[in-house]
Amino acid sequence: MTRVPLAIPNIGAREAELMNEAISSGFVSSVGRFVSEFETRFAEYVGAKYAVACASGTAALHIAMRLADIQPGDMVAVSDFTFMASSNAASYQFAELLLVDSDAESWCMDVDLLRKELERRKAAGEKLPKAIEIVHILGQPADVAAVVELAREYGIIVIEDAAEALGATWTSGPLAGRHVGTVGDMGAFSFNGNKIMTTGGGGMFTTDDEELARRAKHLSTQARMPDRGYLHDEIGFNYRLTNIAAALGVAQLERLDDFVAAKRAVAKRYNDAFAGTAIQTPPTLPGQESTYWLYSIQVPAERGPGARDELQDFLAEVDIESRSLWRPLHMQPPLKNEPLLGGAVGEDLFARGLSLPCSTELTEADQKRVIDRVHEWLQLNGG
Numbered sequence: 001m002t003r004v005p006l007a008i009p010n011i012g013a014r015e016a017e018l019m020n021e022a023i024s025s026g027f028v029s030s031v032g033r034f035v036s037e038f039e040t041r042f043a044e045y046v047g048a049k050y051a052v053a054c055a056s057g058t059a060a061l062h063i064a065m066r067l068a069d070i071q072p073g074d075m076v077a078v079s080d081f082t083f084m085a086s087s088n089a090a091s092y093q094f095a096e097l098l099l100v101d102s103d104a105e106s107w108c109m110d111v112d113l114l115r116k117e118l119e120r121r122k123a124a125g126e127k128l129p130k131a132i133e134i135v136h137i138l139g140q141p142a143d144v145a146a147v148v149e150l151a152r153e154y155g156i157i158v159i160e161d162a163a164e165a166l167g168a169t170w171t172s173g174p175l176a177g178r179h180v181g182t183v184g185d186m187g188a189f190s191f192n193g194n195k196i197m198t199t200g201g202g203g204m205f206t207t208d209d210e211e212l213a214r215r216a217k218h219l220s221t222q223a224r225m226p227d228r229g230y231l232h233d234e235i236g237f238n239y240r241l242t243n244i245a246a247a248l249g250v251a252q253l254e255r256l257d258d259f260v261a262a263k264r265a266v267a268k269r270y271n272d273a274f275a276g277t278a279i280q281t282p283p284t285l286p287g288q289e290s291t292y293w294l295y296s297i298q299v300p301a302e303r304g305p306g307a308r309d310e311l312q313d314f315l316a317e318v319d320i321e322s323r324s325l326w327r328p329l330h331m332q333p334p335l336k337n338e339p340l341l342g343g344a345v346g347e348d349l350f351a352r353g354l355s356l357p358c359s360t361e362l363t364e365a366d367q368k369r370v371i372d373r374v375h376e377w378l379q380l381n382g383g
């Protein structure tokens with residue numbers, strides 16, 4: 001029996017063709033046609049005015065923090081239930097964090113919780129966040145409309161961490177037709193190997209603001225001025241994407257619609273199979289379309305602590321890979337003293353959350369093996 005991996009990249013002949021073209025052109029690093037082509041096509045795909053290719057999603061987020069002018073001691077409100085890269089970008093600027101729990105319906109930032117805290121802080125004359133970084137968790141659109149409204153009221157910058165959610169959209173309401181990562185002041189995406197499309201490693205910064213886009217490009221390329229004598233007008237980063245990686249990105253982008261459709265088909269089959277069981281399926285909210293980047297379930301609370309690990313081990317016994325959801329940020333040792341709003345929802349998602357195999361090329365036969373094994377575990381544990 002073959003191993004069923006969690007989520008592996010889907011790379012084919014077109015990717016090899018374009019990467020070979022980049023290699024044989026001799027332009028393998030920062031210069032070459034693929035970087036700008038990737039940026040233009042990506043911006044078109046998500047509907048942003050500008051896109052700047054970066055070395056990683058974390059780099060794109062860090063640039064956003066620099067452009068939000070986050071200085072040591074400034075406060076950044078960030079989703080508590082996320083992968084730590086989300087807050088690392090703010091920590092690189094020595095920001096103080098305000099960790100905001102998720103709501104149980106969307107698994108994303110509970111914007112009401114944040115609203116109440118901003119009202120309290122304002123009334124008490126306490127520090128307010130300079131930026132809000134809202135994370136679209138596991139392909140699920142977060143409530144950006146509410147966050148933008150709140151941020152406008154307080155004059156706060158909104159950064160969307162869309163690293164995990166490329167292709168997710170709103171289908172009705174104020175953001176109907178929009179893609180995640182394009183509504184706030186700035187957005188960031190990741191093309192790490194396990195993401196819905198990959199460049200090996202890479203990211204994208206998005207914005208509708210021409211000046212922010214210009215500065216993002218400048219900062220990502222060592223803030224080097226057009227001057228023959230190596231003039232740098234500020235401290236920049238080597239955060240650019242290589243031409244080879246961008247060639248891979250152009251080819252993957254051509255196939256992105258298929259990848260999104262494949263992820264949704266995998267999710268539908270799991271949802272159908274787990275309907276009526278004690279397994280809690282991922283959020284599917286009206287007015288938005290998740291990409292189910294990593295299809296993740298919640299094991300039943302009645303099974304007690306340790307049930308998630310038991311199921312993971314049970315799957316591993318037959319060579320099925322699965323992965324625990326993240327420990328929320330407030331449980332990470334370097335962040336344990338950061339102010340926290342709520343926290344119980346994220347802790348519960350962490351305690352019971354498990355991502356199941358969901359590669360875009362997952363066969364129905366392999367998916368059935370996963371489903372049957374989960375059903376078997378449920379039966380062994382009381383149905």
Ligand SMILES: Cc1ncc(COP(=O)(O)O)c(C=O)c1O
Nearest residue numbers: 056057058083085086163190192
């Ligand atoms: C929510 C979130 N933010 C940021 C990142 C960082 O992206 P990268 O790995 O490309 O730096 C990731 C993924 O890796 C992520 O899941």
